[in-house]
């Protein structure tokens with residue numbers, strides 16, 4: 001009888017740890033992502049019709065912005081201050097940049113000078 005209770009407790013305890021470890025794992029892998037209008041740890045943006053959208057992207061310090069090129073030609077995401085440069089982003093490809101410190105970064109596409117500049121605002 002004593003053995004039965006002990007093994008039951010072991011099953012319950014291991015089940016609990018299995019559940020909690022799964023829960024923390026999924027929390028870590030899914031950073032809250034915004035469309036760039038609210039500062040979160042991750043934001044997504046698109047390059048489409050020769051424009052960056054949204055034109056102002058907000059992200060928290062330490063956050064990441066991922067741009068996807070949805071045009072039929074290559075573009076770049078190039079900081080005017082020289083802090084980052086994607087190089088050519090191919091059609092349907094993405095470029096990911098992490099911003100460790102607060103600040104305002106204005107960037108453009110070096111291939112198409114007629115494309116409007118856009119901005120990443122890093123801060124709370």
Ligand SMILES: [Cu+2]
Pocket residue numbers: 074075076109110111112115
């Ligand atoms: Cu371009």
